[in-house]
Amino acid sequence: MDTQSFNATSDAVQSPAPPPARSPAPPSAGREAAPPPRPSARCAAPASRSPFTLTHVWILLGLLVVLRYVVPYLLERYQYAVTRARQQAEYDVASKALGSLQLSGLSKASQLVSQKVGPSVVHIDVSSVRSQRQPEEYAQLYGRPAEPSYGQGSGVIVDPQGYIVTNSHVVHAAAEIEVALSDGRVLPARIVGADSATDVAVLKIDADRLIAAPWGDSEELDVGALVWAVGSPFGLQSTITFGIISAKHRANLAGDVYQDFLQTDAAVNPGNSGGPLVDAQGRVIGINTAIVGDSYRGVSFAVPSSVARAVYERLKASGRLARGWLGVQLDDVSEPTARRLGLPAATGAVVVLVVDDPRVPSPAKDFGLRVNDVVIRWNGKPVGKSAELIRMVAMTEIDSTAQVELIRAGRKLTLEVRVAERPL
Missing domain, CATH: 2.40.10.10 (Trypsin-like serine proteases)
Known part of the structure; x- marks a missing residue:
């Protein structure tokens, strides 16, 4: 091996020479151009996935349709089934409870009240x-x-x-x-x-074979008691409606201190005025007299039998109503008045003036009532406000003796007062 050959070998080992670049061979005159190279399998893959993507689109559209229409329908059917089951359960429970409550008795009571x-x-x-x-x-x-x-x-x-x-x-x-x-x-x-x-x-009226309705006691009725109103609303005779006592002792609705009404929600309309308000025994516990507005709104008023009966008996006896008279000016007991007079509560009627006129009778003066006396009971009935005492005195029989319980300077006293007739 000569030196020249050794060097060539060493060069080849250390750094192999790159292959010579092949210049494209010019096409010969007698040959056609070579066809373009065929695409490899890796390049053809995207074309093969196109049907798979369309399938997903159709599946997604199908899911959207299901979510838009089918799911709400199924939820509606489910809710309907739940509601139907609940209603059926309530129906069964109510049917059983109504059977045991015997509410048919209330319906029968209305019929019997109407007949009575x-x-x-x-x-x-x-x-x-x-x-x-x-x-x-x-x-x-x-x-x-x-x-x-x-x-x-x-x-x-x-x-x-x-x-x-x-x-x-x-x-x-x-x-x-x-x-x-x-x-x-x-x-x-x-x-x-x-x-x-x-x-x-x-x-x-002059007639025979008349059936009279019995009187009841409105004071015995509590709020919530059942009542029936009978009359001729709008000229429709023998109309009966049903309700409850909503409140008692509604006063001064028309500016008159002598008025003291029962409030009820029984339907009362124009034409009902003067008809009876009766209790569950068919007894007259009020005389229908007023409504709020021009027609029924769920609030109507009746003169309680405790007042109507007393007025009836006096008018029947003499044709006029003589009212009792005490000869004082009264006021309600306010909180400041209660503190000033040392009262345990702001209730009762305080005397602010005693009539002292020889031309006008004054039982208060004659029997020892004084200014700042606080009347708490009249003939055993509690007095809450001055208007209550005025009505009590007015309905007391003339020349009768009344028991007056009062507080004077912190002490309780009882006086006897002979009621006079209120001057005209």
């Missing part, structure tokens, strides 16, 4: 005369002719001798009164007496 009080309820037609408005020149020449006015209401027979209780405003300024009985008879009636302060009037 129905024959005693009357329809009242009233005609009055009022001056017709005319131009002044015609009035001077021809006078003012009378124009008839008509009204209607209800009433209740409380005495088989023909005495009927109704509202004073029903028969106010009446020229003629006709009463339609439940048996079809229509009879004229006359006014025995009326008291506008309590809105109670008494009528009299």
Whole structure:
């Protein structure tokens, strides 16, 4: 091996020479151009995945359709099934409970109340005369002719001798009164007496075979007690409605201190005025008298029987209502007044003035009542406010003796007072 060969070998071992670049061979005149190289399998892969992607799109669209339409439908059916099962369970429980509660007794009670009080309820037609408005020149020449006015209401027979209780405003300024009985008879009636302060009037008819409704005691009824209103709303005779006592002792609704109403939610409408409010035994515990607004709104008022009966008996006896009189000016006991007078509670009626006039009777002066006396009981009944005491005194029989419990300078006293008649 010569030196030149050794060197060539060493060069090859240390750094192999790159292969010589091949220049593209020019196409010969007698040959066609070589076809382009075929794509490898790796380059063809994306084309083979295209059907798989479309399948996913269709699946996604199908899922969206299911979520949009099928799932809500299934949820609705499920909720319906749950609700239906709950309603069925409630129905079964309610059916069993209603069977044991015997609520049919309440329905029967309404029927019996209607049968008991129905024959005693009357329809009242009233005609009055009022001056017709005319131009002044015609009035001077021809006078003012009378124009008839008509009204209607209800009433209740409380005495088989023909005495009927109704509202004073029903028969106010009446020229003629006709009463339609439940048996079809229509009879004229006359006014025995009326008291506008309590809105109670008494009528009299001449008839036999009358059925009187019994009186009940409104003081025995508690709030929530069942009541029935009977009358002729809008002229519809013998209408009965049902409700409860919503409140008691609603006072001064029309600005009159002598008014003391029962509040009820029994449906009362124009034409019901004067009709009875009865309890579950068919006893008269009130006389329907007023509503809030022009028609029924769930709030109506009745004169309690404790007032209506007392007024009826006095009007029947004398045709007028003489009210009791104590001869004092009263006020409610406020918190400051209670502290000033050393009272245990802000209740009762405090005397702020004792009448001292020789022309006017003054039982308070004659029997020892003084200013700052606080009346807490009248004839054994508690006094909460001054208006209550005024009504109690007013309904006390004239010339009778009343027991007055009061607090004076921190001490309880009991006085006897002879009630006088309130001056006109």
